Amino acid sequence: MNTSNKELLVNYIVACTNLYGVTPFDHVQRVYNEQNEDQISLENLTSYVTSTGIKKLLEERFVFVQSSEFVSEAVGVPKEKQMFKEVVAGKPYYVPDQAELLRFVDEQYIQHTPQQKSLKNMLRDDFGESYPIDEEVKGLVYRLQVSGGDFSTVLSMFLDDLQLPIQRAERYIPVIIEIAETTRMWELGGHTQKELQA
Structure with missing residues (x-):
């Protein structure tokens, strides 16, 4: 070789x-x-x-x-x-x-999805341009990818980090669920939940 x-x-x-x-x-x-x-x-x-x-x-x-x-x-x-x-x-x-x-040679590589873009827009609306939006979304996707299926912990950590009142924080949950369904997961052999459900 x-x-x-x-x-x-x-x-x-x-x-x-x-x-x-x-x-x-x-x-x-x-x-x-x-x-x-x-x-x-x-x-x-x-x-x-x-x-x-x-x-x-x-x-x-x-x-x-x-x-x-x-x-x-x-x-x-x-x-x-x-x-x-x-x-x-x-x-x-x-x-x-x-x-x-x-x-995927780049350990921080993630496939970008429309759901991630929606989350970025929500964060931009709530926190403005000074908030590290790209880093937060990338971190969320990485934690979902490697979580071993512990979605609730990843969700709680992300919402806690936002430090928003409960009603405002709850608006993020449906988008984060959609991101979880379209993220390549280790515990799914690199598939997304949506791919395995199809």
Whole structure:
């Protein structure tokens, strides 16, 4: 495998881990092989990613090699990882085309939706331009993505941070529910709730 293919493989590993939270080696291998002419065997992938230099490179990008899986730093301790795997078990993986998948190399990448734009408009109306609207919405989407299905905690934290009277804060709930339904979730194999309900 040449250097550019090795870099591409690392990007696939990071992107898949950012999209799914925990990704088996064989899933990354399958996706990589489906989207690239240059093929890699599971044996070669395993040998490559268990070398000290590549493990260190992945860790610098918040991806950890554990057994035969790539695990995001955000998944946390083994107990959390096991609970996460139980929630994800049996769900199909969302596999976007190569260009979309590789956008997930950026750990802060989110797909923008009309629902997020609605929330931004509401925040702008309530707080003006000086409020860090983009950061707040991006943070909400990230917390939803990695929450493991704990929607009520994410919702409560977001509303508490707004520090609005209850009636004004409650106006945000339907929009946040819509955002949750259109956000790529780790516990849904990278799918959105709407995709799995369709």
